[in-house]
Amino acid sequence: MGWLGATAVLPSWAQFRVEVTGVGLRQLPFAIVPFRGEAGSPEKISAIIRADLERSGQFRAIEPPGGLVMDETSRPDLTPWRQAGSDSLVAGSVTRLADGRFDVRFRLWDVVRGVDLGGQSFVAAQGDLRLAAHRFADYIYEKLTGERGIFSTRIAYVTKAGTRFNLWVADADGENPQSALASPEPIISPAWSANGTQLAYVSFESRKPVVYVHEVATGRRRLLANFRGSNSAPAWAPDGRTLAVTLSREGGSQLYTIDANGGEPRRLTQSASIDTEPVYAPDGRSIYFVSDRGGAPQVYRMPVAGGSPERVTFTGSYNISPAVSPDGRWLAYVSRVQGQFKLHVMELPSGAAVAITDTGADENPSFAPNGRLIVYATRQNGREALMTTTLDGKIKARLAGQGGDIREPDWGPFQR
Structure with missing residues (x-):
């Protein structure tokens, strides 16, 4: 991000991985499907969003059905998601642009009420893809809890x-x-x-x-x-x-x-x-x-x-x-x-x-x-x-x- 002037060569021990343990009493069930084009992206945007939301303690991920392909432009049938117990659904896409940057987009649906809750899009350099994912998670968190998200801090x-x-x-x-x-x-x-x-x-x-x-x-x-x-x-x-x-x-x-x-x-x-x-x-x-x-x-x-x-x-x-x-x-x-x-x-x-x-x-x-x-x-x-x-x-x-x-x-x- 260039926040610190020179970036350092990172030793392997500085790399972190998130593991979440424990269950809360009132977690919001949500589903997130792999983003279209994500396989060719250096960062798995959907996985970062999921980990952010789970780590907050306020959300519990519902596993999506296998083989599902959708993105932010889809008009999904929300019935199977409702039957699976999910309150909300997130989908999106990652597209590599000619200049090497990435166009990342997502959309959030309220499964219970059948309402489109909007979304966001960013054009991000590779080094800013994680920040884009954290900002997506902030948007989702705020829409679903009414409080500001902290994932991009x-x-x-x-x-x-x-x-x-x-x-x-x-x-x-x-x-x-x-x-x-x-x-x-x-x-x-x-x-x-x-x-x-x-x-x-x-x-x-x-x-x-x-x-x-x-x-x-x-x-x-x-x-x-x-x-x-x-x-x-x-x-x-x-x-x-x-x-x-x-x-x-x-x-x-x-x-x-x-x-x-x-x-x-x-x-x-x-x-x-x-x-x-x-x-x-x-x-x-x-x-x-x-x-x-x-x-x-x-x-x-x-x-x-x-x-x-x-x-x-x-x-x-x-x-x-x-x-x-x-x-x-x-x-x-x-x-x-x-x-x-x-x-x-x-x-x-x-x-x-x-x-x-x-x-x-x-x-x-x-x-x-x-x-x-x-x-x-x-x-x-x-x-x-x-x-x-x-x-x-x-x-x-x-x-x-x-x-x-x-x-x-x-x-x-x-x-x-």
């Missing part, structure tokens, strides 16, 4: 292979990864700006933690925080003008805010404890963070201008890595339970919290921009993995590749 994550660290930007399904930064020193805590044009992260290339801001499209970056001691845990304010960071410039780790263009930071917390991992509430009026001021790490919330923090987590003795859903209703965090680190989700108005994984090394949850999924890193069968899960934990998808430590995911915003 991006995730950032970090890998460690041998002694090399890489910061990647990939499609929301983990495919099409492109390297934003490679370094022999650790890279941690990538954080998307609200408009998706910049990533803040912490690099150890000067042998201590320093915060940079990176322009995703050009690869240009600027130093944001390189003060005495440690500079870590950047988090963007929703308006993109300010970041919260953790600095130890005056001794212990404390929270500060700093202008997105740099300058002198403003201290937020005044405690003798470790205060770190700040994250802004979606309305920009408060900041959630982790502090051991009560004797062990817990999640707290304080006004963005400073003031008295209030404790948010009370279940368990060790709670870290807060993430707030875009509607402000849910808090995801990692809790240590009998020596295992498990992803929890709390409904903030009620304070009710539940563990939603059966793994024991979960870290770094991040919400999809529609608030319906969480991406997180974990270990599964002894291997590092990126996973997505629905908020109830019922449907999970593994995004992770074959090797290399994969961690620190952050889900980017809607494309504008």
Whole structure:
């Protein structure tokens, strides 16, 4: 896509494959037939759409009858689809043009009501075929659920292979990864700006933690925080003008805010404890963070201008890595339970919290921009993995590749 300037040569371990597990209670049954001309396409558009919709947890695929040939121009008899239990039907085509680009089209039908729900068409270069498929999936998701789809958004994550660290930007399904930064020193805590044009992260290339801001499209970056001691845990304010960071410039780790263009930071917390991992509430009026001021790490919330923090987590003795859903209703965090680190989700108005994984090394949850999924890193069968899960934990998808430590995911915003 040219999002990152130079594209990297990708090692095989950076390639992701999606596996979906679990069943939800109220999934929408849909059918998608192989697109006409797809056999000659470098990307199987229908398979990408199907995987997107299934991974969302909201849809269940109905297998189409074999040997069926149709495309977006067909006027299908919907009766057999109705009898097969499908609520909707997707068909389309892929045509290679003389200039090497591809004309991709699809149409969506409401099988129950017998209504044509419209479609889309794109002319795409080969490298943009996956993005076209994700945009098709976004259209279908929105038409059938009334909510915006997140399949054409991006995730950032970090890998460690041998002694090399890489910061990647990939499609929301983990495919099409492109390297934003490679370094022999650790890279941690990538954080998307609200408009998706910049990533803040912490690099150890000067042998201590320093915060940079990176322009995703050009690869240009600027130093944001390189003060005495440690500079870590950047988090963007929703308006993109300010970041919260953790600095130890005056001794212990404390929270500060700093202008997105740099300058002198403003201290937020005044405690003798470790205060770190700040994250802004979606309305920009408060900041959630982790502090051991009560004797062990817990999640707290304080006004963005400073003031008295209030404790948010009370279940368990060790709670870290807060993430707030875009509607402000849910808090995801990692809790240590009998020596295992498990992803929890709390409904903030009620304070009710539940563990939603059966793994024991979960870290770094991040919400999809529609608030319906969480991406997180974990270990599964002894291997590092990126996973997505629905908020109830019922449907999970593994995004992770074959090797290399994969961690620190952050889900980017809607494309504008």
